[in-house]
Amino acid sequence: MAEKQPLIVPINQLxxxxxxxxxxxxxxxxxGMVTPLVIAEGKLSEAIETVYKQNQxxxxxxxxxxxxxxxxxxQLFKVGTAAKILKRINLPEGGMHLLVxxxxxxxxxxxxxxxxxxxxxxxxxxxxxxxxxxxxxALMRSVLNQAKEMMGENPYFTEEMKLTLINVEEPGKIADFxxxxxxxxxxxxxxxxxxFDVRRRLERTLQFLARELDLVKLxxxxxxxxxxxxxxxxxEYYLREQLKAIKTELxxxxxxxxxxxxxxxxxxxxxxxxxxxxxxxxxxSKLDYIEPNSHEYTVIRNYLDTLLDLPWNxxxxxxxxxxxxxxxxxxxxxxxxxxxxxxxxYLAVRSLKKDVKGAIICLVGPPGVGKTSLGRSIAEAMxxxxxxxxxxGMRDEAEIKGHRRTxxxxxPGKIIQGLKTTKAKDMVLMLDEIDKLGRSYHGDPAxxxxxxxxxxxxxxxxxxxLDLPFDLSQVxxxxxxxxxxxxxxxxxxxxxxxxxxxxxxxxxxEIAKKYLxxxxxxxxxxxxxxxxxxxxxxxxxLIDGYAREAGVRRLERxxxxxxxxxxxxxxxKKSFPRTLTPKEIPTYLGKPVFTLAxxxxxxxxxxxxxxxxxxxxxxxxxIESRRYPGRGRVKFTGQIGKVMHESADxxxxxxxxxxxxxxxxxxxxIHIHVPDGATPKDGPSAGVTITTALLSLLRxxxxxxxxxxxxxxxxxxxxxxxxxxxxxxxAARRVGIHKVIFPHDNLRDYEELPxxxxxxxxIFPCKHYGEVETLLFGTTPATRSKKAPKKKTKAKxxx
Numbered sequence: 001m002a003e004k005q006p007l008i009v010p011i012n013q014l015x016x017x018x019x020x021x022x023x024x025x026x027x028x029x030x031x032g033m034v035t036p037l038v039i040a041e042g043k044l045s046e047a048i049e050t051v052y053k054q055n056q057x058x059x060x061x062x063x064x065x066x067x068x069x070x071x072x073x074x075q076l077f078k079v080g081t082a083a084k085i086l087k088r089i090n091l092p093e094g095g096m097h098l099l100v101x102x103x104x105x106x107x108x109x110x111x112x113x114x115x116x117x118x119x120x121x122x123x124x125x126x127x128x129x130x131x132x133x134x135x136x137x138a139l140m141r142s143v144l145n146q147a148k149e150m151m152g153e154n155p156y157f158t159e160e161m162k163l164t165l166i167n168v169e170e171p172g173k174i175a176d177f178x179x180x181x182x183x184x185x186x187x188x189x190x191x192x193x194x195x196f197d198v199r200r201r202l203e204r205t206l207q208f209l210a211r212e213l214d215l216v217k218l219x220x221x222x223x224x225x226x227x228x229x230x231x232x233x234x235x236e237y238y239l240r241e242q243l244k245a246i247k248t249e250l251x252x253x254x255x256x257x258x259x260x261x262x263x264x265x266x267x268x269x270x271x272x273x274x275x276x277x278x279x280x281x282x283x284x285s286k287l288d289y290i291e292p293n294s295h296e297y298t299v300i301r302n303y304l305d306t307l308l309d310l311p312w313n314x315x316x317x318x319x320x321x322x323x324x325x326x327x328x329x330x331x332x333x334x335x336x337x338x339x340x341x342x343x344x345x346y347l348a349v350r351s352l353k354k355d356v357k358g359a360i361i362c363l364v365g366p367p368g369v370g371k372t373s374l375g376r377s378i379a380e381a382m383x384x385x386x387x388x389x390x391x392x393g394m395r396d397e398a399e400i401k402g403h404r405r406t407x408x409x410x411x412p413g414k415i416i417q418g419l420k421t422t423k424a425k426d427m428v429l430m431l432d433e434i435d436k437l438g439r440s441y442h443g444d445p446a447x448x449x450x451x452x453x454x455x456x457x458x459x460x461x462x463x464x465x466l467d468l469p470f471d472l473s474q475v476x477x478x479x480x481x482x483x484x485x486x487x488x489x490x491x492x493x494x495x496x497x498x499x500x501x502x503x504x505x506x507x508x509x510e511i512a513k514k515y516l517x518x519x520x521x522x523x524x525x526x527x528x529x530x531x532x533x534x535x536x537x538x539x540x541x542l543i544d545g546y547a548r549e550a551g552v553r554r555l556e557r558x559x560x561x562x563x564x565x566x567x568x569x570x571x572x573k574k575s576f577p578r579t580l581t582p583k584e585i586p587t588y589l590g591k592p593v594f595t596l597a598x599x600x601x602x603x604x605x606x607x608x609x610x611x612x613x614x615x616x617x618x619x620x621x622x623i624e625s626r627r628y629p630g631r632g633r634v635k636f637t638g639q640i641g642k643v644m645h646e647s648a649d650x651x652x653x654x655x656x657x658x659x660x661x662x663x664x665x666x667x668x669x670i671h672i673h674v675p676d677g678a679t680p681k682d683g684p685s686a687g688v689t690i691t692t693a694l695l696s697l698l699r700x701x702x703x704x705x706x707x708x709x710x711x712x713x714x715x716x717x718x719x720x721x722x723x724x725x726x727x728x729x730x731a732a733r734r735v736g737i738h739k740v741i742f743p744h745d746n747l748r749d750y751e752e753l754p755x756x757x758x759x760x761x762x763i764f765p766c767k768h769y770g771e772v773e774t775l776l777f778g779t780t781p782a783t784r785s786k787k788a789p790k791k792k793t794k795a796k797x798x799x
Contacts, residue, residue, distance in 0.1 A: 015082055015104065019059035020051045021118040023071045027189045028062040029081045030176040033102045041094030047117040048085070048096065056085045059106060059122060062190055073111045073118060079194045082106050082124065105193065125196050127172045139202040140171050146209040147178050150216060172198045175205040182212050222246060239291075260287040263304050272312055276468050280307055299405060306412055307466065311425045320351040325381035332377040333370050334511050337754075339363065339498050343378055357455050360477045362434070362492075364484060365500030366617030366727075368551015371480040374500075375430040378478060385422035389414045391445065392433035400448040402465035412465040415452060415472070426474040434491075435481035446488050453477060453494045483614070485682075501726045502550025502617035504733050506756055508543050509536070516556045524563040532566050534559070534580045541582040545592030548734050550617025550727070562588055594735075603705065606697035610689030611710040611731055611740070612681065613724025618731030620708060623674055623686065625693045630669025638674030641682025648672060650715055651690035654769070659698045670697070685722040687713035688741065688772060695777065703776040708732045709741035717769040721745035726753055729761065738762055741772055 022037075022044065029035050039045045051058055061080035063071045087099040106122040113119035168174050179192045188208065195201040222245045267280045283300050290297045325347050329340045346359050363371040372388070379386035394400075402413035412420070418429055437446045451457045458472035477495075484492055503511065512534075521531045534542070547555035562580065565588050569576035577584050586592065603609065606625040611618065634652050636645055652672075656665060672690060674681055688711035696703050710728055712720040721743045722728075729750070732740050742750070744765040750758070766772050 362495035366550035368553035379428035387418035388430040392436040395438040608692040611728035618727030655694040684712040
């Protein structure tokens with residue numbers, strides 16, 4: 001059927017030939033509708049004010065770009081709707097509110113005026129009366145049936161809309177009204193407006209209705225599927241399930257999550273190992289079907305971020321320079337020759353053999369000798385990244401191997417965190433205070449370290465959070481400890497033990513001169529020009545009287561205290577000595593904490609000085625013994641451990657075999673005490689010292705002064721070797737003792753000590769306690785056994 005030509009309305013009719021054009025956004029206005037409009041304050045509102053006073057007719061035309069505030073003639077569509085202003089209300093904040101009745105379609109033939117507002121010459125498109133043939137009736141009935149069906153499916157259709165649709169009889173108005181309630185694109189709305197042929201308009205409306213009805217039915221289907229597994233009060237869960245169902249139904253590339261695509265690109269660029277790559281892609285696929293607001297979505301993102309931040313293939317370039325490494329080690333630390341030699345040996349091997357595995361070193365020594373700072377220097381000397389964390393007090397295995405992702409707040413262990421921070425798989429990792437690991441119901445961290453510190457196993461280390469193998473064989477592990485006694489034996493077996501001894505007086509003087517004084521001056525805000533100096537004698541007095549510990553922390557605090565007082569005097573403009581001597585030190589630091597008299601003045605009958613090795617370094621112990629009337633019992637005090645208690649029992653038995661006066665042993669009780677009762681003590685090396693103290697008590701004779709001793713004793717009197725000889729020699733020198741008795745089997749250890757440590761020392765290696773007895777009491781077992789009967793015989797003869 002040929003399309004009928006629309007009738008052109010004569011000019012002398014009701015509608016004016018020229019209209020003020022009001023641009024509208026988003027969608028056009030169809031004829032036959034009462035529509036509210038809000039006009040902002042400005043040129044348009046002023047123009048409408050003028051029009052309202054004249055004929056009250058305006059033209060509503062859709063603009064091409066909704067973002068434009070000021071529209072020119074070429075930015076408008078050519079077909080619009082003529083409308084009459086029914087009501088105008090001026091708004092308090094400016095602008096106005098209009099209520100318009102849209103009347104007829106029109107086509108713009110030209111613009112009469114473009115400034116300050118648009119006025120166009122228009123031709124009205126009046127719909128001729130249609131002959132109600134079968135085809136037109138069928139179209140109308142199809143549109144009405146589809147519209148009614150959609151109204152039943154869509155709850156947003158109100159009763160007023162349904163009544164309006166029933167009462168409309170004109171075919172063109174039916175099409176216009178149905179289109180206004182459909183969810184169409186702006187171009188599709190304009191297409192309906194520009195379709196003047198009623199039949200064609202009904203056909204397009206029917207097509208849009210069919211499409212909308214399919215979408216509404218699909219929405220109902222999705223909603224029904226979701227409602228089966230969701231309670232009505234769980235709104236958030238309902239929304240997530242609805243989105244998941246929509247994505248499942250559409251299954252198009254537009255439903256893929258942007259985060260998932262971004263992670264896939266990162267995974268491809270990272271070139272992960274095969275197992276890690278497969279796991280990462282599997283986690284990415286989960287992101288496509290999980291609501292971004294859910295907890296699981298965040299967990300997966302954290303997992304992928306951790307996975308991609310790890311240095312799977314990143315390691316620093318080996319640029320080993322032995323001379324540079326030696327310079328760094330000597331610059332930062334004084335002495336420590338054994339440690340420096342071992343590091344330089346490792347670097348030399350690394351320069352010759354590129355695929356050598358990382359070292360596992362345990363630095364054992366008292367506090368304050370530089371174990372932790374040495375780790376940083378080793379990393380700098382090796383030109384590697386450094387990461388440190390403390391194991392002190394750690395009781396949870398998950399701190400080492402991470403938490404499983406099933407737990408809320410799960411995170412990887414410290415080792416994986418270190419790799420993530422340094423981004424280098426050949427970093428230097430320091431495990432500080434390994435001897436202070438705890439254990440609880442959460443697990444045993446020491447057992448978790450067995451895999452980490454085993455070169456044969458750590459190439460496939462699995463963190464619980466990652467659940468993927470990671471190669472730790474290139475990591476250089478450095479652990480620190482004050483003592484090995486609390487470390488499990490299997491863990492000790494995996495590490496190379498390097499002992500850091502305590503410092504002697506000469507070493508402390510050098511450390512103070514090279515490091516501590518300059519640091520204290522800087523931290524106190526002084527300069528070399530206005531800072532006082534501490535002469536050599538004053539520094540020796542400071543070390544002997546205030547800082548006898550194995551390390552230098554207390555010495556550093558005392559030096560800082562002196563310079564803080566100097567800074568205070570400078571600010572307050574008070575006098576302060578330019579050079580500090582031993583006389584001025586007590587003025588600013590108080591009385592000395594230690595004196596030589598403390599060690600020897602109270603050494604009486606029944607006392608002897610022993611040497612011990614503790615977690616704090618070498619130490620001197622004055623073992624005391626006293627007797628009082630009793631029944632032959634022996635009591636030990638001083639918080640001694642089981643091994644030391646057994647060693648004391650052996651010493652009592654051996655001393656009793658030397659002195660067989662039964663009356664003494666049966667009529668007296670003996671009390672053996674090791675001072676400093678708050679400090680735990682253990683070990684067998686006090687046997688010689690306890691025996692000496694007992695013999696001094698039994699014979700009522702002081703031992704020769706100036707001697708310190710160490711050694712384990714057997715029931716036969718043999719003296720067995722001990723450990724920590726260097727630390728014990730340092731402890732003796734620290735308190736001014738230069739005569740040391742130790743087992744003969746430790747003579748080789750003594751010969752390996754530095755010359756400056758052996759300087760001025762007199763040593764007495766002994767194989768049997770008889771040698772100690774001769775040295776300290778001036779008697780031998782032979783002379784003692786011979787002289788005793790003679791004295792008794794002579795006494796009888798004299799009487």
